[in-house]
Amino acid sequence: MKKLFLILTILEFSFIVSCEAQNNNIDSSQATINGTNVFKTPVSSLLNVFGEPVSKENFFFEMENTMGKIYYYDKLSFYVKDDKVESFVIEGGQYDFTSDDININDKIDSLENIYPKSYSNRKNYEIIIQFSDVDYFISIHYSKENVIKKIELYSY
């Protein structure tokens, strides 16, 4: 009887965990672009790696009531707040995302083995990769042809 209760408890726990874990998680430090972790990276470090941006533009972070900037590179933009990278948008194939070298124009099938839960849970042309350490996530946008078109960092 005790064994049965234990098994049922384990099954119930497994069910709950599996229900909640619909997407894969990565640590925010794994969100690298061309090998550099950019999340919350100071602008000075950003410039060392990516050089001077093609252009810069003021941007109002409405939810923090703070003025920041957008640093535009070739098909890559960084949203900078308080001198640190708050978000980024990758739209060019010359950038490798994470150590798995995920690229724009890759087929999303390439993500099936890397992020199986997120891949199977994809919807609205998005594959979501949660950060495990902070309340942010990566959205990998893809086309009707199942080709990756944009990789973006979101905050909740």
Place this chain on the structure above:
Amino acid sequence: MKTKPIKLLLLFSLLTVIFSCEKDDTVINQRSYLKTVGLTDAKSFVRQSLEKKNSSSGDTFITSISDEINYEDLTNTDEELAVIPIKTIYKHLYSRITLLEIDGEVRSVVVSLNPFENATPSSFSGELLITDTEGKFLKGFKIENNLYVAEYVNAYKASNIDANKNHSITKSTVDCDTCPYSECSYCDLGSVDLGIIERTPPPSLYVSISHMYPTGGGVAETSSNEWDLGGSGPGYTDNTPEPEAEKPCPGDPVKNPEIVSSGASGKKGGTFGCTRQGDTDCSPPFDKEHDGMDIKAELDTNVYAMYSGKISNIRDSFSPGQYQIDSYGNYVIITFQINGNTYFAKYNHLNTVSVVQGQSVVAGDIIGTAGNTGNAASAGVTPHIHLQVFNSSWQSINPSDFLNTKYDNNHNPISNCN
């Protein structure tokens, strides 16, 4: 979904007894040739209507048009009236565009209802406004307890109407102080002088087509073609009184409000304060204070005023689901008072806003629909209302203290009024 038949029934009963129109007024000439506007032509026509700018304000009068088209019977003809639900810049009106081909030309008008506070499904009081697709005034009627008591007309016409039919004519101007409509902004429609004709007609279920598509000529002794407004189908659902069972408890923005998870922090991250993972003191590097509560709300479901108050601000520039980094998207701010203290409740990420600035609302009134505008527009975000409350100094305070529903230590709801 089960409310839809009820809404339709209410609308039907409401509209069928609304008012009568002047059957002795100018009507479309009996010789006029009426023809139904086909589906393709109707859709083409309304697409063009969306692009027309209001001549005085420069805004687009019609803001959205439903994909749904209904065809309604007309009297004395086998032809039908095309009726399409729409929304206009006057968000609180129930509006439709109606199409009919007259003498080879597609004619259209926008018919809108503006219920007064005392209107009920069985006894309507309010205004009926007929404009062109650019918002230019054509006709207006005032209804009290299902009886048509007055007609708004262009002042030049009011001064020329034969006064031997129990009409008493009062001339009015577009001046806000003297505008005859309940909201003087109507008097901006087409920048026309308005007059009001008081009368007590017998009740009627019909409106003469001549009131909707004035031709400027062709007088007949009796009306020829009329439209039963009661059979006009859906299109007024936005502000239709909700059945009590569908409304949330007073103090809640939605029924049975749940807190949504914000990723790594789980539901705790959806609560107010320094509640985000790895950031329990809102310090760098994450330093993100969550300045509200994330209340779960299905996309495009109604959002309700938690307290009675006044709409102090809105933003409705985002289309449903439109994304922008670090943005609240569409929102409504309601100013309300508790024990003499002033507070502001802000409902963010709405897909649509159904109130206007300055409008008074009662707790339980619909203020818009839940959505995912702003930074909530992603498959990674559970649709929710980011609810904020501010004190009179605009300091952000915990919305949980203002909700009827309370939450346990695991942030699950533990009480409500149901």
